[in-house]
Amino acid sequence: MxxxxxxxxxxxxxxxxxxxxxxxxxxxxxxxxxxxxxxPSPQPPPALEDEEVAEVMNGKCHDIYRLPQPIPCPLNTGGQPVSTRIPSPLPPSEKPLDINMCHTAGSGVATLLYNHMDRWKKIRQRWKESSHRNQHRYTDSMRILKEMFERQ
Incomplete structure (x- = not known):
């Protein structure tokens, strides 16, 4: 055609x-x-073993075709992997905010703003810590990549 x-x-x-x-x-x-x-596609080389990672780090091996597997995620009580990327939720504040309460009986604007800012700082800190824990799983790969970069 x-x-x-x-x-x-x-x-x-x-x-x-x-x-x-x-x-x-x-x-x-x-x-x-x-x-x-x-x-057919060629078969990928097998994953790096611990001694091969050591050879790469010592500079003996220059050809790298695969990076080592990350450290496995921790498991919960049911045997399912727990995501290290998402932190556990922050428990709610002491008392819920009643939007129908009299404006004179409630907290002031400055107090509410301070409480919200404090809560969101804690939430942001939890996300940062969770990100660091997740990145820690890839330390072997990062070491190899840094070594390759510094060699150039």
């Missing part, structure tokens, strides 16, 4: 082939190329 000065051989595709591979072949504009003839 020829469309807008580009050609594609529709005979190489089956009747239920999605449109995307046909469009890719049309964009390639090479009707003689068979779409189904692909070479």
């Amino acid at each position: 020829k469309l807008f000065d580009r050609s594609v051989d529709l005979a190489q595709f089956s009747e239920n082939t999605p449109l995307y591979p046909i469009c890719r072949a049309w964009m390639r504009n090479n009707p003689t190329l068979r779409e189904g003839a692909r070479t």
